[in-house]
Amino acid sequence: MADTDTPVVAPAHFRVEIARSTTAFEVAPDQSILDAALRANAWIPHSCTQGTCGTCKLKVLSGTVDHADSPEYTLSLEERTDGLTLACRAVPTDDLVVEPLGATDDGVPHHPLRDYTAEVVELEDIAADTRRLVVELDSPMAFNAGQYCELIVPESGVARQYSMANPPDENRRLELHIKRTPGGLATDGWVFRSLKVGDRFTLKGPLGQFHLVNQCEETAVLIGGGTGLAPLKSIVRHALHLDLLPEIHLYHGGRRQVDLYDVEFFTALDREHPNFHYHPALSEEDWDGATGMVTDVVADDFATCKGMRAYLCGPPVMVAAAVKTLKRRRMSPRLILREEFTPAPPTTPSES
Ligand code: FES
Known part of the structure; x- marks a missing residue:
C-alpha cells in the first residue's frame, strides 16, 4: 500500500x-x-x-x-x-x-523546436535504394531552407535525421529523401519495409545550422551527393521563389544514372529561370552529361570561385573534397557552408 x-x-x-x-x-x-x-x-x-x-x-x-x-x-x-x-x-x-563557443547570431531568425505528428501522404521510389517520403503535419513547422527534422521510429523511439527538401512556405507538408542503409533500423526496418500511406509517427524540428543565407550578392554553388540533394532543393526552390540569389549553380553527383533523381524537375527549373543552372554528374557511368567526381566537374567549370558562396551536403568524403576544390579555386572558407551525413548511432551491435 x-x-x-x-x-x-x-x-x-x-x-x-x-x-x-x-x-x-x-x-x-x-x-x-x-x-x-x-x-x-x-x-x-x-x-x-x-x-x-x-x-x-x-x-x-x-x-x-x-x-x-x-x-x-x-x-x-x-x-x-x-x-x-x-x-x-x-x-x-x-x-x-x-x-x-560558436556565434549565437548567424544573421537569420531562428524558429523554436517542436514535436509534431506526421501522416504519410506519399511514399515513392525515386532512385536506387532511395525513397521520397512526403508527410502532412498536424500544425505548421517554421524553418529555414536547409534545416532538418528528426523522425522518431515507432516502437523503438530511435531518432533519425532527414533534411526538408520542400521550401519553408510549404510548412505543413514536408518532403524527405531517404536512402536505404542495409540492416538499418529506420530504413530497412521501417521506411523500406512496413511504412505506408496513412501511417502516423512523431517527428521533431527544425534542427541544424545549415541554411540559406538570405539576400546574398554572391553567386551560389550548391554541391550535393546522393540524398544530400534534399536541403539544396529546399534552398533552390526558396531562393528562386523569392529571388534571393543572383546566380545559382546546382551540382548533383551520383555514381550511375539510377542514383540521380528529380532530373526532370531541375531541368525544367533550369529552362524557366535564366539565373539557375543544373549540373548532374556521374562518376562511374558514361552518359551524355558530365562525368567524373562531382567536385572535379565543379573545378572544370570554374577557373576561380573567388567571391562566390557554396552550400555542400553529402557524405563526409565528398564534402571534404568539395571544400578542398573550392579553396583551391580561391573561395573564402567563411563562405563555404556544409552539412555532412553523420552515421546513425548504433541501436544494437548489429543495427544502424
Ligand atoms: S551538435 Fe552537439 S556534437 Fe554535434
Whole structure:
C-alpha cells in the first residue's frame, strides 16, 4: 500500500542562463541543454545533435553538468576539465551559466523546436535504394531552407535525421529523401519495409545550422551527393521563389544514372529561370552529361570561385573534397557552408 503521507517530490528542473545575454531557460530532468534551449527559441549553434561534430560546445561558467554519453573524440578529458561540454548531450545537475563557443547570431531568425505528428501522404521510389517520403503535419513547422527534422521510429523511439527538401512556405507538408542503409533500423526496418500511406509517427524540428543565407550578392554553388540533394532543393526552390540569389549553380553527383533523381524537375527549373543552372554528374557511368567526381566537374567549370558562396551536403568524403576544390579555386572558407551525413548511432551491435 502506498504511503499517502509521503510527499511526492518533483524531479528538479534547472535554470540555464546564456552569459552576456538576457536569455535563460529551464531544463527538465534528462533533457539535454540543446533540446531545452531550442524549444525555448534560444539559439545555440549545432549541427549533428548526436555528439559527433562538436559544433554545440559550451563553456560552463558556473554550475555542473553530467556529460552523459559525450564521446571522448568530440569532447576530450582535457576539455571537460577546462569546463567545456556538448550542449546536445549534457544534462545539467545544477543551475548553469554557459557561453556557446560558436556565434549565437548567424544573421537569420531562428524558429523554436517542436514535436509534431506526421501522416504519410506519399511514399515513392525515386532512385536506387532511395525513397521520397512526403508527410502532412498536424500544425505548421517554421524553418529555414536547409534545416532538418528528426523522425522518431515507432516502437523503438530511435531518432533519425532527414533534411526538408520542400521550401519553408510549404510548412505543413514536408518532403524527405531517404536512402536505404542495409540492416538499418529506420530504413530497412521501417521506411523500406512496413511504412505506408496513412501511417502516423512523431517527428521533431527544425534542427541544424545549415541554411540559406538570405539576400546574398554572391553567386551560389550548391554541391550535393546522393540524398544530400534534399536541403539544396529546399534552398533552390526558396531562393528562386523569392529571388534571393543572383546566380545559382546546382551540382548533383551520383555514381550511375539510377542514383540521380528529380532530373526532370531541375531541368525544367533550369529552362524557366535564366539565373539557375543544373549540373548532374556521374562518376562511374558514361552518359551524355558530365562525368567524373562531382567536385572535379565543379573545378572544370570554374577557373576561380573567388567571391562566390557554396552550400555542400553529402557524405563526409565528398564534402571534404568539395571544400578542398573550392579553396583551391580561391573561395573564402567563411563562405563555404556544409552539412555532412553523420552515421546513425548504433541501436544494437548489429543495427544502424
Ligand atoms: S556534437 Fe552537439 S551538435 Fe554535434
